Amino acid sequence: DAKTTQPNSMESNEEEPVHLPCNHSTISGTDYIHWYRQLPSQGPEYVIHGLTSNVNNRMASLAIAEDRKSSTLILHRATLRDAAVYYCILRDMRGGGNKLTFGTGTQLKVEL
């Protein structure tokens, strides 16, 4: 499986933008880049996904490098509720399934 590399932790101040990086140098042409987050004591929560173009939704934006070897999840204004572990995942569709391989993720801390 193609792997992703993320920083173990990042800190941000409330109401400031946060850029969470992810490296995936062995990504294949058909791999979608997914981001999920896991708040304390909860199950993972879908954030956003993309293939080649930058994507925006109500939660975040996803910026994908032109060579697709890296991507950045952007939270435009961090709130205390955004403190969570953020996972960057390459979706493995081999065999017709939808296997999400979670790494260790980035622990985001948001301070007042």
Added chain:
Amino acid sequence: DSGVTQTPKHLITATGQRVTLRCSPRSGDLSVYWYQQSLDQGLQFLIQYYNGEERAKGNILERFSAQQFPDLHSELNLSSLELGDSALYFCASSVLVDTEAFFGQGTRLTVV
């Protein structure tokens, strides 16, 4: 609330025993997934079903089995339990086999 319901929320059992974890997917979702989260292994994909049929298999032990029933709910059976099976077990569901997954709150299994 993701709409995915898992029961029970907590389960304590002895080594060697067998337990069944139940998952009701979001209304309209055809695919269900099972994940295991332990402190040392992180989130591990176990298995995926789509409309009753197995679609993808991960690191699921032979002592574990799962199925998806005609009403689309799923059960994960864990037998000959060992201390190392203590973990959070998450169920997720998605509309189709390759769309974003919505996770339940998990079942915390403690084997003593």
